[in-house]
Amino acid sequence: MSITDKTRKTLWAKSGNRCLLCRIELVQPSDGATENVIIGEECHIISSSDKGPRGNISYDGDYDGYDNLILLCANDHKRVDELVEIYSVESLRLFKVVHETWVKTTLERDVTAFANDQQNIKSLPKITSDKQIVDIINGVHMFDFNHDELRTEHEATEVGGLFEELKEIGDILSDIGYAETAKFGVHLNEEVEKLRLMGFVLFGMRRKLRLRNSKKEDMGVYDTASIIAVRQDNPSIVGDFLIAKFPTNVSFGF
Ligand SMILES: [Zn+2]
Numbered sequence: 001m002s003i004t005d006k007t008r009k010t011l012w013a014k015s016g017n018r019c020l021l022c023r024i025e026l027v028q029p030s031d032g033a034t035e036n037v038i039i040g041e042e043c044h045i046i047s048s049s050d051k052g053p054r055g056n057i058s059y060d061g062d063y064d065g066y067d068n069l070i071l072l073c074a075n076d077h078k079r080v081d082e083l084v085e086i087y088s089v090e091s092l093r094l095f096k097v098v099h100e101t102w103v104k105t106t107l108e109r110d111v112t113a114f115a116n117d118q119q120n121i122k123s124l125p126k127i128t129s130d131k132q133i134v135d136i137i138n139g140v141h142m143f144d145f146n147h148d149e150l151r152t153e154h155e156a157t158e159v160g161g162l163f164e165e166l167k168e169i170g171d172i173l174s175d176i177g178y179a180e181t182a183k184f185g186v187h188l189n190e191e192v193e194k195l196r197l198m199g200f201v202l203f204g205m206r207r208k209l210r211l212r213n214s215k216k217e218d219m220g221v222y223d224t225a226s227i228i229a230v231r232q233d234n235p236s237i238v239g240d241f242l243i244a245k246f247p248t249n250v251s252f253g254f
Contacts, residue, residue, distance in 0.1 A: 016103030019073040041077045053081040123241040124203035130185035137170035141222035147229040203242035
């Protein structure tokens with residue numbers, strides 16, 4: 001038996017061109033002078049030979065099937081096959097699931113953000129529940145809050161107060177327990193309702209922002225919570241979305 005084309009394609013695609021352990025790129029791009037260099041190797045979790053790495057474990061499946069293969073860089077392939085005590089069958093299977101999930105979720109997030117940034121115009125979904133707000137603010141690096149003109153002190157207190165609270169909570173959400181998060185959720189729903197009675201609707205999404213410092217140097221990409229409080233009669237509201245124009249690059253004074 002040998003590894004089929006289908007298995008090979010599946011393995012490489014699901015691995016996202018990255019080594020399972022060190023995440024180095026497995027096809028190193030051409031630099032113009034050299035061609036692409038392939039450093040990825042298909043590694044058996046359980047060797048078909050009794051004397052091979054982890055070959056003492058019994059296996060009913062196809063040794064060359066997708067379930068028994070992982071993709072590694074040449075260095076890690078060597079390490080994994082020598083240090084079989086550390087790299088047990090269970091741990092390699094677990095690493096594989098973690099890695100392929102990481103590839104999938106990372107790509108999905110970035111593809112969505114990229115598609116949005118292409119047009120620079122985003123449609124922000126209406127926020128109707130505490131759950132949405134929690135998903136937007138949980139663990140982000142930055143907050144990007146905005147609002148329509150505030151006409152009274154009462155409006156300023158309510159809208160400004162909610163934004164301040166979201167900033168504080170966003171930083172600690174991952175540390176507080178389920179009961180506290182649920183309590184905060186109830187409170188959030190009350191706040192959203194209060195704003196609605198004042199004539200405001202919240203729209204928002206979690207997105208990626210590229211930052212530049214005052215010298216225009218690239219400071220990297222940051223998860224950002226964008227929430228906007230707009231008046232119900234704002235003409236940019238289309239159904240359950242707010243059509244808004246956003247900068248994709250933000251200058252930051254650090
Ligand atoms: Zn590696």
